[in-house]
Amino acid sequence: MTRDEIDALDAADPLAPMRARFALPDGVIYLDGNSLGALPRDTGAAMADMVSRQWGDRLIRSWNEGWIDAPTRLGGKIAPLVGAATDEVIVGDSTSANLFKALVAALRIDPARRVVVSEAGNFPTDLHVAEGAVACVPGAMLKVVPRGEVLAALGPDTAVLMLTHVHYKTAERFDMPSVTATAQAAGAVMLWDLSHSAGAVAVELDAANADLAVGCTYKYLNGGPGAPAYLYVARRWQERLASPLSGWMGHAAPFAFADGYEPAPGMKRWLAGTPPMLAMAALETGLDLWASVDRAAVWAKSAALWRIMAAAGEAAGLECVTPADAAARGSHISFRHPDAHALTQALIERGVIGDFRDPDVLRLGLTPLYLSHRDVWQAGEILGEIVRSGMYREERFGERLAVT
Amino acid sequence: MTRDEIDALDAADPLAPMRARFALPDGVIYLDGNSLGALPRDTGAAMADMVSRQWGDRLIRSWNEGWIDAPTRLGGKIAPLVGAATDEVIVGDSTSANLFKALVAALRIDPARRVVVSEAGNFPTDLHVAEGAVACVPGAMLKVVPRGEVLAALGPDTAVLMLTHVHYKTAERFDMPSVTATAQAAGAVMLWDLSHSAGAVAVELDAANADLAVGCTYKYLNGGPGAPAYLYVARRWQERLASPLSGWMGHAAPFAFADGYEPAPGMKRWLAGTPPMLAMAALETGLDLWASVDRAAVWAKSAALWRIMAAAGEAAGLECVTPADAAARGSHISFRHPDAHALTQALIERGVIGDFRDPDVLRLGLTPLYLSHRDVWQAGEILGEIVRSGMYREERFGERLAVT
Incomplete structure (x- = not known):
């Protein structure tokens, strides 16, 4: 998909206003909401x-x-x-x-x-x-x-x-x-x-x-x-x-x-x-x-986000271990790769927070309430660049991230 | 003890500065810290x-x-x-x-x-x-x-x-x-x-x-x-x-x-x-x-607060079910009374929050970190007034307070 097509999906997204209900840090695309969900803006009050x-x-x-x-x-x-x-x-x-x-x-x-x-x-x-x-x-x-x-x-x-x-x-x-x-x-x-x-x-x-x-x-x-x-x-x-x-x-x-x-x-x-x-x-x-959420819209968007990241993974030559059939999977996508841990760390360095699951899985959570199609597309672009450049092999990264 | 003697105890209390570390509502003497402790001022931040x-x-x-x-x-x-x-x-x-x-x-x-x-x-x-x-x-x-x-x-x-x-x-x-x-x-x-x-x-x-x-x-x-x-x-x-x-x-x-x-x-x-x-x-x-607290001072103050309330209870003719020996008790004091529930409610109406334990016990928690000797003395005065006036018998009170 082109960036224009992605933007058209966001423009038509009935859940797009939900993004403003969450506080997410600048410069981060958060693909770990399946581990720790983001902070709702109302929670502080x-x-x-x-x-x-x-x-x-x-x-x-x-x-x-x-x-x-x-x-x-x-x-x-x-x-x-x-x-x-x-x-x-x-x-x-x-x-x-x-x-x-x-x-x-x-x-x-x-x-x-x-x-x-x-x-x-x-x-x-x-x-x-x-x-x-x-x-x-x-x-x-x-x-x-x-x-x-x-x-x-x-x-x-x-x-x-x-x-x-x-x-x-x-x-x-x-x-x-x-x-x-x-x-x-x-x-x-x-x-x-x-x-x-x-x-x-x-x-x-x-x-x-x-x-x-x-x-x-x-x-x-x-x-x-x-x-x-x-x-x-x-x-x-x-x-x-x-x-x-x-x-x-x-x-x-x-x-x-x-x-x-x-x-x-x-x-x-x-x-x-x-x-x-x-x-x-x-x-x-x-x-x-x-x-206040239309739940059917959430399930549909979850599937749409998944297809965007699956396409990015496929373009990067990654092995996807998550079923392609939307009815046979959840809302995250996992790629198996021998350097999955280094890939995860390289993504984090580039502002894309996903997580690593032992021994060889890069796991990316696609949370429909606060991720746009553009977010996921951009994360996919970054993932592709990292894989193609081989920069993740430098392995200069710290301790493994902890909790599911 | 006279009010002057009570105030002298507060003046000499090494724990007195701790009171400012807690946020307590105005107009309340809180004798239920043995059920739910008060809010430290730092907790909000x-x-x-x-x-x-x-x-x-x-x-x-x-x-x-x-x-x-x-x-x-x-x-x-x-x-x-x-x-x-x-x-x-x-x-x-x-x-x-x-x-x-x-x-x-x-x-x-x-x-x-x-x-x-x-x-x-x-x-x-x-x-x-x-x-x-x-x-x-x-x-x-x-x-x-x-x-x-x-x-x-x-x-x-x-x-x-x-x-x-x-x-x-x-x-x-x-x-x-x-x-x-x-x-x-x-x-x-x-x-x-x-x-x-x-x-x-x-x-x-x-x-x-x-x-x-x-x-x-x-x-x-x-x-x-x-x-x-x-x-x-x-x-x-x-x-x-x-x-x-x-x-x-x-x-x-x-x-x-x-x-x-x-x-x-x-x-x-x-x-x-x-x-x-x-x-x-x-x-x-x-x-x-x-x-930052001198724990020995806490245990000593706990015993001192208890004696103040015990004296008030005795003056009011209440049956104390807590042992007089400081080494044989904790930091709360309990009085048995057939109208203990009504007494508890009358105290709350007068700004003294204690609690009632089924079937006939009025329980008052004496927390040394944020109660002054004067607080406990004053609560004891109010308890005495309520008992002597018999106003608790009016029983116009609502639901029983819940949690230990």
Whole structure:
């Protein structure tokens, strides 16, 4: 595509005004919003209000003035982004902790089913947490198989099929309805990790008849670094499952101060400790941005941005490991290259922030809310120049970037 | 004491300058810092820096610029407040989640020891979480006995004695060295909850030879509502225990993205998911305040404030349920009264914020960093007026205040 064609896409982009709602540094094209989403402009004021007024001035009274309901209120704001009902999602703890809760609860449904099946190369914390969860249920075990064999691995002993909907490295996307149906036909509970899906691609948990899901809010939902995660439990399971992390905020009557634990009805039973309200306030600002967005336009733009970068990668002779079919991928694109780490660093030196995933993947996140077609096109031009010039081979770069 | 005597105490108070480091609303005497600590004046600027510069401008790069080490760095700042070495404390997750990790890990030490002993009327989440933890270890059970019987309940099957050092309601304080020694003599691991202790009274975990401890940071440590909690593991246990919540941040090499879990050395293995950095930033500001404080002066002032309020309560004919012996209590004072809820509400109407604990306790937190002797004396005068006038009986008050 020519630069004029790219500019025409931006001129016709219904999401273009959203860019002004984010604070991004000058001179940077940020292709790492799938790792840490950009800062919404409203977040600073929301945090100042949280700190000065809600905490400083109202103090303990704020618990009765909106704080105590934040986990369910924020869950309700995530629900439309994942195709759930507002009373099926709650916000709290980390994705890892929520995975643990969901896995242990699901492993307790049927004593004859004790196996968690998942994919080799899944995002590490999913497998690490599953190791921890199976150790908490007598006889339970974790079965990790290659991606192509997960459905064949289901059997009469399978309790849970745990998969990440969009792969953190390759962006490969499972077909949620058919995989869910296959897992359930085998008698297993389907648990989805939506960390790279929500806010990136269409997700319809209820329509797919999913059982459980978790996800992170600091990527496409722009909740801030380490923002609290969410948990989805399909309504039909809500009174049948309980959290192994049975803390007071999940008690049916947390302020009656009873010694015995009684799980709250609905989603509140999945809460454990007191929610980190400062982090919750930032997350709520990120979620509120989504309320005004035409989600179909987001999914369409995500696909369009992807095609621009795919073309640039192809022109540079890079091996793309992300599927070309838009329905089979998320909103990032990954290239395999033996010098992927040096390429990543060279891009950063030129103002294009992407990231490197061990051992050989350059990963570029394409976030439709604040990237223009021109941004992605320009990043593609820079990528092409770096590859063609071979400058990345100089390898004079510092420490590897850290967090997904 | 006369008002002049009170003012003389303030004039001689080495901590008096600390009051200016906090933002407190006008017209309020805040006696609920044992529930939600007041806002340090520096927190607003720290949050603005975290939001605008670290998140907004530096974006993902901030993980390499201080974020990734925050859990151990903040743990190191808490360590001197609890008498621990800097490499024995880590910050992350909630107190409830940390209790869960510590309990499950301790229950796995010796298959012959499967009982968690704790106190009836302990802070509810401790008992609730213990219920959840014992359900994760085959054969484990929770034994809850009256306070006076906890040591007698220890036996050859006891795995853990879990106690809250300072009781959330009555402020009764266990003698940490002797209780720890008794538990260990019985072959049990000693787990302390320091939520109402750290920043309120002297705590010497290492000197007491404690094994494990957890605590909350949003009370006397002024970390903000729902601020991340901490976990202490004595050095001798660190390589022997592992977290059941085995998330990627606790992995020996979190960015190698290996499928298999390998716990990090030292305290990092207790991390699970990505830490909520906005909440961590606020907490760090609260902790930094403590660095400049003469802690012995804090413990002494805590006791002095308590005597002022105890005298006011006695003059008003209230039943004090907190021990008179300073070494046997924390930094709050509780009065039992059949109309305790109405009393609490009447105090709030008069600008004195304390709190009510079910069913009949008025609880007043006496935080030495930002309360003057005059504040506490004046609150005591108001309490006396309310009790004597009987105005609290009008019961025209709204909803009960919520959170501990």
